[in-house]
Amino acid sequence: MPVVSVKEVSKEYKLGKTIVKALQKVSLEVEKGDFVSICGPSGSGKTTLLNIIGCLDKPTEGTVAIIDQAVAGLSDAQLSELRNRSIGFIFQTFNLIPVLTAYENVEYPLWILGKGRKERHKMVLKMLKEVGLLEHKDHKPDELSGGQRQRVAVARALVTMPELVLADEPTANLDSETGGAVLELMRKMNREFSTTFIFSTHDPKIMNYARRIYRLRDGRLINGESEKNNEK
Amino acid sequence: MRNSFFILALRNVFRNKRRTTITFLAIISGMVGLIVFGGFVEYSFWGLRESTIRSELGHIQVYKKGYSEKGITNPSKYLISDFQKLEELLYKIPYVELITARLSFSGLISTGENTLICKGNGVIPEKEARLASFEEIIEGEGLFEEGKEEGVIGCEMQKSLGAKIGDYLTILTTTPSGMMNAVDIKLVGIARSGAKDYDSVFVKLPLSVVQRLSLTTKVEKIVILLDKTEHTEEVAQRLNLLFKEKGLDLELKTWHELAPFYHAVVRLYNGIFRVVKVIIAIIVLFSIANTMTMSIFERVKEIGTLRAIGTKRTGILKLFLWEGFLIGVIGAVLGMITGVLVALGINLCGGIYIPPPPAMTKGYNALILVVPGVLWYSFLSTVVVATISAFYPAMRATRLSIVESLGHN
Structure with a gap:
């Protein structure tokens, strides 16, 4: 059973009087535990596709199913x-809540999910330990480095043990070394928890971390299929 | 995080300290306005009520049955006999502080050269001194010896008559049987009640002198003063019961019924206070709505993030309503403390001088009463207005598109 199933998805935006075709007849399937990269130059439709998969946006045409559930x-x-569950x-910009500690x-997300206090405490500590930030747990985001913030974001994304994690250019605001470390962390989580990861990037070095790569250009998937990254 | 929205809201309130300070200042100003003006109004009500009660009316007046209805046209038919016996009986009722009697008359007062119309009152001097505590003797002295042919007149009347302390004045009136009768009295005191019209006509004489003048041994009314105005209704009920039980041919009126002017003033002031309250509420409402709108504009991306990670629209609504509520509660507490301090400060400085109102001859220093009811009302209305102010901006926040919010810089 695929975790993500996107069929014939198109997305159009109105920009003044012009209609912008952000995605055109895109279809893809991502299996459980996969580590997938969506690559393409700026404006190719990566973020739009991730937004649609993440149920943040609705397609103009086509269908999306997450864990076998049609979202339409x-x-x-x-x-x-x-999304919460x-x-x-x-x-890309970490998007941590500035008034809250790490x-x-x-x-x-656990509180939104309705988890009890003790369970939340246990799960948060476990996840902060996994990302190596246990000793920074009481720091606010502005007291953390870019890499540390993104690791908090990784912990926040994984703490509810979701089937799917979507990362939109997760390394774009980090130097290459820190970016590599964040990708390593994501891959470790992918192996450890069998969580499916889909991340977008335009950086060839980063896309090499993926097991499968989808290439987008002008809102279309090139060749309509993913490439198997044999290096991984 | 026991309640994430509460914690988030509390921290967001103090996120932009300068803006929050300005919002709190607006709330504090509004609260101080409400507390000081409300306290001033309460003091005015209290002052007017007590001066009305203690300068003339007393808390309760007892008359012969039928006096209220027909006594004005023929007061001599509705006089009370056996005042001393009744006094003994009435003193047994709790909260009664003073019982006195009065007998009024209308007539002329003359120095020999100048003659004026007067409205006289026969009073029991030593008791009247306690009842008329709001009446000020500005020259000479008050009456203090029953039976002596001495009198006190109003300051405006004294000016018109051109009389001096020690002068003898002639008072002419008609007896109940229609005869003319006159008495010479020595002017011993000049008094000022504050009401110009009253000061132009009033004459006070010992009760026994007026009884002699009117050829009667009866009294027109019994005036009862209580320890506290709040006990009026309870004592009135007990009195009515007593009249019924003892078969006394008496009736009573409380100060409420005898002071229509006081109730008209209360209605007028309450109307003005309502307008002030609405104006302050509007200022606070816009101030908080502005703060919340700016706060939402600054936090569009954050709202997008909260929505993306699973917060429902109702969650965002709760978050911003909490913020409005907390701004209201914190602002109201600060406003209440400041308002009380300002009120106490004004009182310590001797109050606010108020010039003589229309038809009055002297001004007064108004104090600010710190009334729990006004404090509670101000607090509650500020919190409610603050929460309502947050509603529209909060609704706007819930309607933001997640994708557009996440892309907002």
Whole structure:
């Protein structure tokens, strides 16, 4: 059973009087435990595709199913629950909540999920330990480096044990060494928890971390199929 | 995080300290306005009520049955006999502090050269001194010896008559049987009540002198003063019960019924206070709505992130309503403390001088009463207004598109 199934998805935006075709008839399937990269130059539609897979946006045409559940008929509240329960997000600009500590940022999705205090505490500490930030748990985001912030974001994305984690250019704001470390961390989590990862990048070095690569250009998948990254 | 939205809201309140300070200052100003103006209004009500009660009316007046209805046209038919016996009986009722009697008359007062219309009152001097505590003797002395043919007149009347302390004045009136009768009295005191019209006509004489003048041994009314105004209704009920039990041919009126002017003033002030409250509420409302709108504009990306990781629209709504509520609670507490301090400061400085109101001859220093009811109302209305102010911006935040929010810089 694929974790993600995207069929014939198109997305059009109105930009003034012009209609921009961000995605055109894109179809893909991602299996459980996969580590997939969506590559392409800026403006190729990577973020739009991730937004649609992440139930943050709706396609103009086509269907999307997450863990065998069609998302088209779901209400806003149901989509929120689905994202909270089954999808983790890692953003290019980390997007941590500035007034919360690292611990509280990681704890937040669990609280939304309705987990009890003791369980939350256990899960947050475990996840902060996994990303190597246990001793920074009481630090606010502005007291952490870029790499540390992104590791908090990884912990926040994984703390609810979602089936799928979406990372939109997770290394774009990091130097290459820190970016590599974050990708290593994501791959470790992928192996350890069998979590499916889909990340977008335009950096060839970063895309090499993926097991499978989808290439996008002008809103279309090149050749319509993924490439198997034989190096991995 | 026991309640994430509460914690998030609390921290966001103090996120932009300068903006929060300005919002709190607006709330504090509003609260101080409400507390000081409310306290001033309460003091005015209290002052007017007590001066009305203690300068003339007393808390309760007892008359012969039928006096209220027909006594004005023929007061001599509705006089009370056996005042001393009744006094003994009435003193047994709790909260009664003072019982006195009065007998009024209308007539002329003359120095020989100048003659004026007067409205006289026969009073029991030593008791009247306690009842008329709001009446000020500005020259000479008050009446203090029953039976002596001495009198006190209002300051405006004294000016018109051109009389001096020690002068003899002639008072002319008609007796109940229609005869003319006159008495010479020595002017011993000039008093000021503050009400110009009253000061132009009033004459006070010992009760026994007026009884002699009117050829009667009866009194027109019994005036009862209580320890506290709040006990009026309870004592009135007990009195009515007593009249019924003892078969006394008496009726009573409380100060409420005898002071329509006081109730008109209360209605007027309350109307003004309502307008002030609405104006302050609007200022606070816009101030908080502005803060919340700016806060949402600054946090669009954050709202997008919260929505992306699973927060529902209702969650975002709760978050911003909590923020409005907390701004209201913290601002109201600070405002209440400041308001009380300002009120106490004004009182320590002697109050606010208020010039003589229309038809009055002297101004007064108004104090600010710190009334729990006003504090509670100000606190509650600020919190409610603050929460309502946050509602529209919060609704806007829930309607933001997640994708556009995440892309916002």
